[in-house]
Amino acid sequence: MTSVKLAAGLVCPVPANAPDRVQLGHGSGGKLSAALLQERFLPGFGNPVLAALGDAAVMDVAGVELAISTDSFVVSPLEFPGGDIGSLSVHGTVNDLAMMGARPVGLSAGYILEEGLPFERLDRIIASMAAAARAVPVPIVTGDTKVVERGKADGLYINTTGLGVRLPGAAPAPDRAQAGDAILVSGPIGRHGMAIMAAREGMAFESSIESDSAALWPLVQPLLEQFGAEVHALRDPTRGGVASALNEIAAASEVGMVLEEGAIPIPGPVAAGCEMLGLDPLYVANEGVFLALLPRRLAVRALALLRSHPLGAGAAIIGRVVTTHPKFVILETGLGGTRIVDTLPGDQLPRIC
Amino acid sequence: MTSVKLAAGLVCPVPANAPDRVQLGHGSGGKLSAALLQERFLPGFGNPVLAALGDAAVMDVAGVELAISTDSFVVSPLEFPGGDIGSLSVHGTVNDLAMMGARPVGLSAGYILEEGLPFERLDRIIASMAAAARAVPVPIVTGDTKVVERGKADGLYINTTGLGVRLPGAAPAPDRAQAGDAILVSGPIGRHGMAIMAAREGMAFESSIESDSAALWPLVQPLLEQFGAEVHALRDPTRGGVASALNEIAAASEVGMVLEEGAIPIPGPVAAGCEMLGLDPLYVANEGVFLALLPRRLAVRALALLRSHPLGAGAAIIGRVVTTHPKFVILETGLGGTRIVDTLPGDQLPRIC
Numbered sequence: 138m139t140s141v142k143l144a145a146g147l148v149c150p151v152p153a154n155a156p157d158r159v160q161l162g163h164g165s166g167g168k169l170s171a172a173l174l175q176e177r178f179l180p181g182f183g184n185p186v187l188a189a190l191g192d193a194a195v196m197d198v199a200g201v202e203l204a205i206s207t208d209s210f211v212v213s214p215l216e217f218p219g220g221d222i223g224s225l226s227v228h229g230t231v232n233d234l235a236m237m238g239a240r241p242v243g244l245s246a247g248y249i250l251e252e253g254l255p256f257e258r259l260d261r262i263i264a265s266m267a268a269a270a271r272a273v274p275v276p277i278v279t280g281d282t283k284v285v286e287r288g289k290a291d292g293l294y295i296n297t298t299g300l301g302v303r304l305p306g307a308a309p310a311p312d313r314a315q316a317g318d319a320i321l322v323s324g325p326i327g328r329h330g331m332a333i334m335a336a337r338e339g340m341a342f343e344s345s346i347e348s349d350s351a352a353l354w355p356l357v358q359p360l361l362e363q364f365g366a367e368v369h370a371l372r373d374p375t376r377g378g379v380a381s382a383l384n385e386i387a388a389a390s391e392v393g394m395v396l397e398e399g400a401i402p403i404p405g406p407v408a409a410g411c412e413m414l415g416l417d418p419l420y421v422a423n424e425g426v427f428l429a430l431l432p433r434r435l436a437v438r439a440l441a442l443l444r445s446h447p448l449g450a451g452a453a454i455i456g457r458v459v460t461t462h463p464k465f466v467i468l469e470t471g472l473g474g475t476r477i478v479d480t481l482p483g484d485q486l487p488r489i490c
Numbered sequence: 491m492t493s494v495k496l497a498a499g500l501v502c503p504v505p506a507n508a509p510d511r512v513q514l515g516h517g518s519g520g521k522l523s524a525a526l527l528q529e530r531f532l533p534g535f536g537n538p539v540l541a542a543l544g545d546a547a548v549m550d551v552a553g554v555e556l557a558i559s560t561d562s563f564v565v566s567p568l569e570f571p572g573g574d575i576g577s578l579s580v581h582g583t584v585n586d587l588a589m590m591g592a593r594p595v596g597l598s599a600g601y602i603l604e605e606g607l608p609f610e611r612l613d614r615i616i617a618s619m620a621a622a623a624r625a626v627p628v629p630i631v632t633g634d635t636k637v638v639e640r641g642k643a644d645g646l647y648i649n650t651t652g653l654g655v656r657l658p659g660a661a662p663a664p665d666r667a668q669a670g671d672a673i674l675v676s677g678p679i680g681r682h683g684m685a686i687m688a689a690r691e692g693m694a695f696e697s698s699i700e701s702d703s704a705a706l707w708p709l710v711q712p713l714l715e716q717f718g719a720e721v722h723a724l725r726d727p728t729r730g731g732v733a734s735a736l737n738e739i740a741a742a743s744e745v746g747m748v749l750e751e752g753a754i755p756i757p758g759p760v761a762a763g764c765e766m767l768g769l770d771p772l773y774v775a776n777e778g779v780f781l782a783l784l785p786r787r788l789a790v791r792a793l794a795l796l797r798s799h800p801l802g803a804g805a806a807i808i809g810r811v812v813t814t815h816p817k818f819v820i821l822e823t824g825l826g827g828t829r830i831v832d833t834l835p836g837d838q839l840p841r842i843c
Contacts, residue, residue: 182616199554278558
C-alpha cells in the first residue's frame with residue numbers, strides 16, 4: 138500500500154491500482170499519454186524545441202532547417218495484413234517527418250531482439266523494412282542491435298529515428314490552425330487499427346481489412362509545393378486516431394472544430410468491425426492517412442490534388458475550424474445532432490504501433 | 491528439427507540449438523554480433539554510409555557534415571554504481587558521435603516502458619538522463635513513449651539517437667589506422683562491465699567499483715582541435731571491450747597491433763574481480779574511455795593533453811600499429827611471451843548497455 142501526503146499533513150492511502158505505476162493506457166496516445174509527457178518527461182527534458190510537441194523536432198543546424206523524429210515500435214502481432222513491424226517502422230517515422238514538412242534524408246534502425254526469435258522471421262522483417270525504405274526512398278544509414286533474454290521483448294522491438302530537411306516555405310505546425318480553415322483527410326480511416334485487431338484476435342470480418350501503412354511524403358510534398366505555408370497544420374492520426382489528432386491541434390491552436398459525420402470516409406469493413414466490437418472509428422489508428430488544415434478557399438483545389446495521387450484517392454473534406462468552443466471538437470451527426478469528440482483517457486487498443 | 495540444404499542437394503539435420511534463432515551471444519559485440527550484422531542486416535539495408543560501419547554514420551546534408559548514431563539500451567540492472575540506464579543512454583550515444591569527431595547537437599529519446607514500472611523509478615531515471623544531457627551539453631529535442639504488458643520489457647528500454655556536426659578537419663575512421671601509429675587509451679579499463687556485474691550478482695569486491703560512464707566529447711574535442719586529421723581512429727571500447735574494438739580497427743585498416751600488457755591501466759578492484767570470475771579485463775565493457783590511434787611522433791604530446799583533463803587523468807600509451815601480422819592483435823606479456831587477443835565469439839557478460 139502506497140500513500141500520498143496531503144497539504145495539511147494528512148496521509149491518504151492510495152489503492153493498489155492507483156497510478157503510481159505505468160499502466161498500459163499510458164501508451165495509448167490519449168489523456169494518460171499526455172499526462173505522462175506533461176508531468177514527467179517535459180519537466181525533466183524541457184527545452185523549447187521539445188516543448189513545441191510537433192510530430193518531429195525542427196532545429197536549425199549550421200543554417201539548415203532539419204527535422205528529427207523518433208518512434209519505438211512494439212506492435213503486436215509483428216506481422217499483420219498490409220504490413221509488419223519492419224515496414225511500419227519506416228512509414229511511421231517518415232510520416233512524422235512529413236507532417237513537419239520535411240523530406241526524409243536518413244533513418245537509423247535500433248533493434249531489440251528476443252533470444253529465440255527465429256532468423257527466418259527476422260529476415261522477413263529486415264527485407265520488408267529495407268523495401269519500405271527503398272520505396273520512399275530513404276537510406277538506413279546507421280543501426281544497432283541488442284539481444285535480451287527469452288520472454289523480455291515479445292519477438293522484437295524496433296526504434297527508427299528519422300532525419301529530414303524541411304521543404305523551403307513549408308511551415309505546418311500544430312499551433313497554426315485558424316478559424317476558417319477546412320479540415321481534409323487524405324483517405325479512408327481506421328484500417329490500421331482494425332487490421333491489427335483482426336490479426337490479433339483471429340477475427341474474420343465480412344471482407345478482410347488491410348492496414349493502410351504507407352509513406353505519405355509522396356503525397357505531402359506536392360501539397361506543400363503548391364500551397365506552401367498556407368498548409369497550416371498536418372497530422373497523421375496514429376495512436377488515438379483522428380479524434381485525438383484533431384483535439385491536439387485544437388488545443389495547441391486554441392480553436393474549435395466541427396466535423397461532419399457523413400463526410401468522414403470510413404470503409405465498410407472498418408465500420409462493421411467497429412460496430413461488432415463497440416469501437417468508434419474516430420479513435421482507431423491509421424498509418425497511411427493524414428489530416429491537413431488549410432484555408433477554406435484552397436480546400437477544393439487541395440482536395441483535387443490529393444485525389445489525383447493513388448495515396449489520396451479517397452481524400453475528403455471532413456470539417457472546419459471555428460472560433461466558437463475553442464479547444465473542443467464537435468461532431469455533427471447525420472440526424473442534425475451534435476456530440477463532443479473528446480480525447481480518450483486510455484486505450485481502445487494497445488500496441489498498435 | 492530444422493535442416494540445412496547443402497550444395498550437393500543433401501539435407502543436413504541441424505540440432506535444436508543450432509543458430510537458426512537469435513541467441514543472447516548475438517548481442518555481445520563479439521563474433522556472433524558481427525555475423526548477425528554481416529549476414530542479415532547489411533545485405534538488406536546495404537548502402538555506402540551504413541557499410542562504413544563507423545560508430546556513427548557521417549553524411550552530407552545540404553552542405554553540412556552530419557553524424558548520426560543510434561543505440562538501444564537494455565542494461566540490467568537499470569541502476570548501478572556510477573550511473574543508470576538514463577545517464578548511460580546519453581553517454582553511449584554522445585560518445586559514438588564523438589568517436590566520429592562530431593559535436594553533439596541534439597538527441598532523441600525513445601522509451602519502451604513496462605506496465606507496472608513504478609513512477610518513482612521512472613522519475614529518477616528521467617532526472618538522471620536530463621542531468622547527463624545538460625552536462626554535455628546537448629538538448630533532448632524529441633521523444634516517444636510506448637508501453638508494453640507486464641513482463642515484456644524488464645522495466646524499461648531506452649533508445650537514444652544522436653545528431654552531431656563534424657568538427658572541421660577531423661576525420662577519425664576505423665579504416666585509417668596506419669603502421670607507426672601509437673595506441674592510446676584515455677583511462678583505466680573495465681570499470682563499467684565490472685560495476686554491472688557486481689550490481690547484478692550482488693557481489694562485494696575489496697573496494698567498490700563504479701562505472702566509468704561519462705560523456706567523452708569534452709576530452710575528444712581538444713584532441714581533435716590540436717591534432718586534426720592526424721587522429722586516425724577513435725573508438726570507445728563498449729561491448730566486447732578493448733580487445734574487440736582494436737580487432738575491429740585492425741580488420742578495417744588491415745594492420746597488425748601489438749599491446750604491452752604492463753602498460754594497460756587496469757584498476758586493482760577490476761583486476762581482482764576479473765581474477766575471481768575468470769574474466770579477461772580486455773573484454774570487459776567501458777563507457778567512459780576511448781582508444782585513440784595517431785602517429786607515434788605525436789603520442790607523447792597527445793598523452794599530455796589527455797592527462798591534463800580530469801576525464802583523461804589515467805591515460806596511457808598501450809601499444810603500436812605494425813605491418814606484421816595484419817588483422818591480428820598481439821599482447822606482449824610481462825614475461826616476454828606473446829598471445830593473440832582475438833574477438834570473442836559471444837558473451838562475457840550480456841546486457842551491459
